[in-house]
Amino acid sequence: MKRRFMIIFLSTLFLCSSIITSGCATKEVEDLAVVTLWSWDRVTVNGTDKYQIWTRLMRPPKKDNQDTQTTGSKSSDILLTGTGTTLQDAIMDFMSRTPRSPFFGQVQAVIFGERFAREKAAEAAEANLRYPEERPGDFYFVTKGEASRLLQMEPTAASTLSKQIKKQAETTALNAGLSCGVTAREFDEWLLSPDRDAVLPEIEPVEPKKGETVPPSVIVRDFGVFQGAHLVGWLNADESRGYLLITQKLSNAQIPVYFIKDDKMLTYWLTGFKSKIEPQTVDGNPSFKIIIQTQGIVNENDNLDLTSEEVKVLEQIIAAKVRELPLKTIAKAKEYDADFLGLMEKFHRYQPSAWAEIAPDWRESFRRASVEVEVDAKILSGGMVSKSFHIKS
Template identity: 25%
Template structure:
């Protein structure tokens, strides 16, 4: 009996102390921070930006000896094939669990992004919380190969710039992988993705650290929002239309509105809070949408001879800001309705939630219904502060 007990104990220990049978040593992995997918001449071009932990540590300690990242690319007839082919060049196995951003080329987006999203969403090693962006007027490889003076890892620059810009400027919208897939599956809404473009002369990063220190960096900026129909890119909203989109979809944390007071001067208002409600319903077989925006702001810049201590001046300025916001919202609605016929604004989703029975009546013909949809827009703006001073000193500067 005692021998049987010892045997059972030994068997239990064998089960519990098997160790990490599928462990992978860090030195055997190439940690991918950013991935790009382009399509050229009918083939996919897969890019992977791999971090060099030793180089990152050395730059933090002040000893610069090698590049913090290496960007590899490979062609393939499929995305999966391109990733596997890349192992013929990389000295380590690609590891995608820490990916921060996926960059999709414009050609890939216009032909359809479902294959790229399915691969990364299906892989058990990949977390679906990374950002998805578009390469506008350039390639995903060039976006990943840019040099930035503040961030050693370009993919981290893309990640942080997206989060920072979204909080401070209304034309930038961040979308994670799971959010994009959700918009592809939900009724009454189509997905959008923000575009990234390079300004100035396009040049790729060099592994020569001295040349990186002396060279001028590429200027990468997020610009315009890509409008999709299902999984295919149709076109772009410009900056003002993108801000209008953000107001409608309640994605404005903060932004700036400029109000001209004459041909040369203007007043700048900082929007510090914004809340949008979209109410949708079907009445007599016709869908109806009402967009209500409530915003608060501060006066940020005054270059006009206006008496900011006069309440009437503030009331007039509030009305002008309301008009400006309404114009941006209407322009976004008009372009998505008349040019793209794509409900990226989520009006159908609003009807689905607020009037489920009405949605069932119009969803089969929603594309044509959306194009002719009558949308009421209400904007209310309240200015809270004018800054440390009231009137501007600019009109009182002494003249020769």
């Protein structure tokens, strides 16, 4: 057995060495158009509605006269588009305009234009499920207006725009309480789900602030809300944070929550949170209790020296302030008639008999469901309010 394993290992090693030394692998890579960003949109051309895709492709470094890669040459992205009466037509139009074979293994994000998300998101999901080139780990986003303008932006403090967007989706937006990433797999599952709706993080252009020396770029913040396979509206900053508090678990956050104590504005830096949804049946109707636990620090210096009893009072004030956020989100979910919070999904899982009774008209039951929110806020001892420094003037 060991001898057989060694033969296979040496054969594989020899094959890999042959490919590298012959240069075949290099030539194959050079024949690929490496796609890093992708967008779907709906546009009107000469009075006719069409599909439009935009791609951001990685351009390889320039070569010298000996056809070898020039050291120190810098890669840059190129933009390419395709338009057609069907999704496949748009893809074929894009492919016909590049002499290379598109390679989707480096796609970091797919962006839906607003009109496409309102009208045709189901077709994108179906294409994603049918074509093996699409990766389930790609991040999906939605934007207000057309998506093409976002692919034309430049990165801020990142080597490529695709890396910046991926980083924002994975950690930056979530830790700041702005939004969170949604993968193709998650979005497709939500569209196929019989008991919940979808959200996508919103991605928008952002202009540099006065004095900054960076180009206009993008930022991931807030969410677009779907009912079924159609975008129906947007969450604002407070509603987006409420969504995160209900649906996410986080331990590395830096999210400011402002509150008033003794006519002074203080900040509770929310560093971590987790939640639990408890579904029940009350008089035949769904009912939910959402328990949210948070921890954070209060580090303003306002000549306040808090005792343990005063800390408890402060925690109650903070809990009431934090509670306002998920309540706003729940109200918006009922306004849009879209359960993107996954409440009915929990009800379906833990109350299957009751679900069977309401399944044909579960949205009506969601609108009528009572939802109680309980927040337990803790102030970490290392960050309690302390006395101010008295510096001589």
